Amino acid sequence: MTIAENIARLRDEIAAACRRAGRDEREVALMAVSKVHPVEAILEAYAAGQRLFGENRVQEYEQKSGRLAGLPGAAFHLIGPLQSNKTNKAAELFDAIDAVDALKIAQRLETAAKALGKRLPVLIEVKLSHEESKHGVAPSELMGLLDAMRDFEAVEVVGLMTVPPWSEDAETARPYFRELRRLRDEAAKVHPKVVQLSMGMSNDFAVGIEEGSTCVRVGTAIFGKRVYPAAV
Template sequence: MTDLILHDALPAARRRLGEALAAAGRADADAHLLAVSKTKPAAAIRQAWGLGQRDFGENYLQEALDKQAELADLTDIVWHFIGPLQSNKTRAVAEHFAWVHSLDREKIARRLNDQRPATLGPLNVCLQVNISEEASKSGVTLAALPALAEAVLALPALRLRGLMAIPAPAEGLAAQRRPYARLREALEALRERFPEAPLDTLSMGMSNDLEAAILEGATLVRLGTAIFGERSTTANQ
C-alpha cells in the first residue's frame, strides 16, 4: 500500500459511508468507520492516522501487540479486537484494547472482567451473534443472547455496548439486509429488556455490504479492503 493509494482509498471510503448514510436518511455522525488493519504493517496504520482515522480493528493478537508497540507514540488510537477470542488471549486483550467485538461466551467475559486493569476503565464489548446460524462461525445464538447479555451487564469491568455479526455472504441488497435487520431487532429487544444499559452499537457491515448495514442501523462499519487494499494470506497470530 503506497501513500498515494491510501490517500485515495480512505477518503473514498468516507464518501461511500456518507452517501450510504444520506441514502438511509441518517446523519453523518450516526456511523463511523472501523479500519480493519489485520495483516497490514504499522506504517499503513500510521498513514491512516495521519489522514484522521483513529479506530482500528485487529484480528490477530500478537500481530496487534507488535503494532501497538511500534505506534505507541500515537496515543489517541482506539484499538478494537475483532477476532476470535480464546481463554489464553484474554489477559493481553483486556490490557491492551479499548473494545472487543467478538465476545460470545460468559467464561470469556468473566476472564476479561477479572483481567481488565482498573486504571483503564471498563472495556467496551459487543456480543458476537451467529446471525446466519452457520456451524463454522463463532457467535452466540439469538436464543441464548439475552442470558449472555444479562451476565455481561453484571460484570463491572465490562461495558456492554451492543452487538456484532458477520453474516453469510449474500448477493443483492435485499438479501444482505435480512441478517442485519435481525441483528437490529435483537438489539432493540435487548434495549427494552435492559433499559439502563448503554446499548448504542451495531458493529456490522464490511467492504462488500456497507450500504445494507447502514440501511439497517449500523453504527460501526468494519472496512479493511476498501481502505488498505487486498490482505496478505499470512499473519502473525
C-alpha cells in the same frame, strides 16, 4: 489509489448511504480493519485522519503495538474470536473487544480489566448464519448472557455485532442486519446501554447503514489485498 484516497472515497460513500437512509453520518463510525497489514499502512491511514482500527489476532497486534502506542486519539479494537488463554493480554492491549461470544470469555475479561483498573467496552457477537466458520452466541442465548454480565464492574456491553454469509450481492445481508437490529432493540429495553450495531463490511456496508449500523468494518477497500504473512 492511496490509502488516504481510499479513506476519503469511503467517507463519501458512507455519507451518501446515510443521506439515502435519512441518517446523520456522524452516527456511523468507519473502522479500518488493519489485520494482516503492516504498521506502515496503519500509520498512513492514521496520517489521513483515520482513528478507529480493528485487529483480528491478539498475537499479531501485540507485535505491532509497540510502534503504535501513544497515537493521540487512536483506538484499536479486537474484532476476531478470542481464546480464553488470550483474554488477559487482550484486555491489556485493546481499547475494546468487539467479539465476545461466551460468558466464560466475558468473565475472564472482567477479571483482567478489573486488575488493570480499566473500563473495557465490549460487543456481543451474535451468530445469525448457519455457517460453521462463523462465531457468536445464539440469538436465543443473548438475553441470558446480557443478564449474566449485568453486574460486571469493568466490562460494559455497549452493543452487538454479526457477520453474515459473504455474497457478491449485498442485499443478501439485509435480513441478517435487520434481525440484529431487532435483537438490539429488544435487548435495549432491559439493558439500555446496548445501543451499538457493528455490521457491514467492504461489500455490504451501505446495506448495513440502511439497517441501522453504527460501525462499518472495512479492510480491503482501504488497505488493498491482505499481505501474508503480516509484516510488523
